[in-house]
Amino acid sequence: MSVLLQLFLSFLQIGAFSIGGGYAAMPLIQSQVVTVHGWLTMDAFTDLVTIAEMTPGPIALNAATFVGLRMGGAAGALAATLGAVLPSLVIVSLLSWLYRRYGKLPLLQSVLGSLRPAVVALIGAAGLTMLLNAVFGSAAAALANVRWPAAALVAAAFFALRRFKCSPILVMAACGVAGLILGLVS
Amino acid sequence: MKKDRMHRLLTLFLSNLYISACTFGGGFVIVSFMRRRYVEELHWITEEEMLDMTALAQSAPGPIAVNAAIQVGWKVGGLAGMLASVLGTCVPPVVILSVISLFYQRFAENRYVALVLRGMQCGVAAVILSVTADLVKNVARRRRIIDAIVTLAAFAAVFWLRINVVFIILAAAAVGIAAALAEKRRGGRTA
Secondary structure (H helix, E strand, O other): OOHHHHHHHHHHHHHHHOEOOHHHOHHHHHHHHHHHOOOOOHHHHHHHHHHHHHOOOOHHHHHHHHHHHHHHHHHHHHHHHHHHHHHHHHHHHHHHHHHHHHOOOHHHHHHHHHHHHHHHHHHHHHHHHHHHHHHHOOOOOOHHHOOHHHHHHHHHHHHHHHHHOOOHHHHHHHHHHHHHHHHHHO | OHHHHHHHHHHHHHHHHHHHHHOOOOHHHHHHHHHHHHHHHOOOOOHHHHHHHHHHHHHOEOOHHHHHHHHHHHHHHHHHHHHHHHHHHHHHHHHHHHHHHHOHHHHHHOHHHHHHHHHHHHHHHHHHHHHHHHHHHHHHHOOOHHHHHHHHHHHHHHHOOOOOHHHHHHHHHHHHHHHHHHHHHHHHHHO
16 A cells, blocks of 8 residues: 555544544554554654644644655645545534534524533633643642743733733734743843 | 625635634634634624534544634635635645754754743733633623533533543533423423
8 A cells, every 4th residue: 555545544544533632633643653654753753742732733734744744745745634634524514514504403502502601611721721831831830830921921911912902813922022032031 | 796705715715824824722722713803803703603613623523723614614605615714724734844844853952942932822821811701701691500500510620620522512512402301391381
């Protein structure tokens, strides 16, 4: 079997079985790429996870490009990316059609009505986790471990967003610059 | 008319390209940015639809960002919209990863890169918390006790108990089904 087809089928499985996004996909990628096919060593896989954390985009797509490029050049990257996205295209399109067709039914309305607050909670929890990570790093959440510059930066960013309705991307870029300056000064 | 449609597709593609290129962190981050763009700025999607899309993106297989892009695309521009939307979301990570894998080692060890990224973490946290504040306000406006319970339970389940989000979504759906059945039974009795 050509490596392009193998890449495609491997990432097709990753795309089809990683539910919940982000870190849910990681063990699947590891199993396909390191254990089953031996495309990456465990060291290279750890590098891949590090890159994925530092760059925009879903980890499954990052992995598809990284592994695809190494094993099959540009065509490999394309084959792997297509494989990762294809299950979503089919399944989510179908679900989205069902939603628009039957979304007004009372039962579905009730289900969606209680899904919404749950999703709000999930987003809030993700935000709180990021806040703790930014302010405390890997240390325990105690007053002694607060990184005050980071805490001030979060507060300033939050204020800019709420009070002045600044664009989120602008706020993030400004925080990046501020992080660089604060790091160089201290 | 045709020009309008092309313009819409182009806006969709460019918006997702921009959001995808600038968004660090998990799927929820990108959904927050999409909400800002499509609900607040362009008014293409309602707040409730966006939350439904998020729930669906979260509970379907595949990357959340891609799943959300698929739904936004269908809603805004049918099949062509879906393709434009997904393409916009996929191009940035593919291009950026291609460039970075060429000189990964030096990128990872660069002190300045690390400082900028640490600063950006603070910005991301603020963005998500701000979005959460808006969303909580909307949920609270409905004044339903069951919403408050679901919100708190879901938060505790994911934040402290670290339960897989798929189960949380399924449990919330089960609550919705139970509520609908209870409502029906009550309706039957009064009728």
